[in-house]
Every structure is written in C-alpha cells, then in structure tokens.
Amino acid sequence: xxxxxxxxxxxxxxxxxxxxxxxxxxxxxxxxxxxxxxxxxxxxxxxxxxxxxxxxxxxxxxxxxxxxxxxxxxxxxxxxxxxxxxxxxxxxxxxxxxxxxxxxxxxxxxxxxxxxxxxxxxxxxxxxxxxxxxxxxxxxxxxxxxxxxxxxxxxxxxxxxxxxxx
Ligand code: SME
Numbered sequence: 001x002x003x004x005x006x007x008x009x010x011x012x013x014x015x016x017x018x019x020x021x022x023x024x025x026x027x028x029x030x031x032x033x034x035x036x037x038x039x040x041x042x043x044x045x046x047x048x049x050x051x052x053x054x055x056x057x058x059x060x061x062x063x064x065x066x067x068x069x070x071x072x073x074x075x076x077x078x079x080x081x082x083x084x085x086x087x088x089x090x091x092x093x094x095x096x097x098x099x100x101x102x103x104x105x106x107x108x109x110x111x112x113x114x115x116x117x118x119x120x121x122x123x124x125x126x127x128x129x130x131x132x133x134x135x136x137x138x139x140x141x142x143x144x145x146x147x148x149x150x151x152x153x154x155x156x157x158x159x160x161x162x163x164x165x166x
Contacts, residue, residue, distance in 0.1 A: 003027055003040075008048050017153030020048055024157055028164035034059075037164050039073035045157070046075035051142045053117050057126075058083060058090050059134035069094055069134060076139070079114040088112035093123040093135045101151050103144040115139060122146040124158045128165060136161070 006023060010016035027044055028037045038057045046055040056074020060067055061082075069083040069090055086095040088110055093100045102121040105111045111121075118139035126133040136158050140146065146154075 005044065005047055013149045013153065016048075017149075017156065020044070020153070021156060021160060023048070024160045028160060032164060032166040034165055035073060037161060041157075041161050042073050042075045045138070049138070051140050051145050052138055053077070053141050054079065054115055054137065054139035057134055057136060058094075060094070060132060072134065074137075077115045077117075080112055083112060089121050089123045090135050090137055093125045094132050097125050097127060097132060099124050099151055099155060101146055101148070103146075117141045119143045120145045122150060122154060124151075124154050126158055126162055128162050133162070133165075 003026070008016055008019045010019055024041060024044060027040050031037055042056045046052060049055070054074065054076030056076065057072035058069035059072045061070035067085055069085065071079050071081050083091045085091050089100045089102055089108060100123045102108045105118055105121050118141065120140045120143055122138045124136045126135060136154065138146070138154065
C-alpha cells in the first residue's frame with residue numbers, strides 16, 4: 001500500500017486537525033506495530049503542521065534503575081536519548097499524565113534543551129490501557145506556537161495512534 005501525503009489546505013485549525021485526523025486514521029488503520037506507527041505518525045505531523053522543528057515520541061523504558069523515557073521514532077534533529085520521569089516537559093507530562101502546553105520553553109523550570117531552535121513546546125501523555133506508554137512531543141521555533149486548539153487537536157491525534165496499537 002502506498003500513502004500519498006496530502007498538502008493540507010485548511011482555512012482554520014479546526015479544518016487542519018479534521019483533515020489530519022482522517023489522514024492519520026488512513027495511515028495507521030492497517031498496522032498495529034508501535035514503532036512502525038509512531039514513525040509514520042511523526043512523519044505525517046512533521047510534514048503537515050506549520051512551524052514545527054521536532055515531532056516525535058518518547059516511550060517508557062523499564063530500566064535497571066527504574067522507569068525512564070527513551071527516545072522513539074521522530075522527525076527533526078537528533079535528540080536527547082534518556083529523560084527521567086518528572087524531568088523536563090516530557091518527564092512532567094509522563095509523571096502528571098497531563099498535557100504540557102509551554103508557550104515559552106525558557107520560562108519552564110527544568111526544560112531540557114535538545115534543539116536550540118525550540119521556543120515553544122506541546123507534550124501529550126500517551127495512556128494505553130491505564131498505563132503511561134510514553135509521550136508525544138512537538139517543538140516549535142516560534143514562541144507560543146501552540147494553543148488550546150492545537151492541544152485538543154493533538155490529543156485527538158494521539159488517541160488515533162493509541163487506538164492503532166494492540
Ligand atoms: N524539551 C524536552 C526534551 C525533548 S526535546 O524537545 C525533543 C523536555 O524538556 O522534556
């Protein structure tokens with residue numbers, strides 16, 4: 001099967017996210033593998049959303065020293081590999097199970113710099129069957145790039161990813 005990435009022509013964020021939801025469902029519906037779907041999902045968002053410099057996943061890794069976040073499939077510059085739960089924006093989202101909407105990363109205590117271009121960030125926790133599986137992370141070079149509408153759109157998209165897993 002081949003998937004044609006559509007150039008989204010949307011007049012509003014509502015249209016953009018409605019279009020992306022249907023593209024994501026089409027892209028993931030035939031496959032249940034977490035890495036394969038995370039890779040394609042990151043590529044879809046990175047190439048469709050304006051003003052993003054990093055889109056991808058961190059997954060919980062059960063290590064000898066306890067749980068941590070380990071970088072997963074992403075698009076963007078090479079990133080930090082290990083993030084402790086509760087640390088940075090990603091670790092905070094994973095620990096609190098709440099989406100972190102950060103208009104200015106410099107104002108977020110403990111923000112972890114992976115790409116010096118990032119100015120704002122949105123991190124959605126991924127809860128699968130009651131367990132934190134990891135996080136979906138988006139970075140932007142623009143201040144206050146993400147708002148509540150982006151949050152709702154990306155939470156709905158994250159659910160499409162989670163629903164694709166078995
Ligand atoms: N800024 C994140 C680290 C991950 S990168 O942005 C890809 C954080 O503070 O958790």
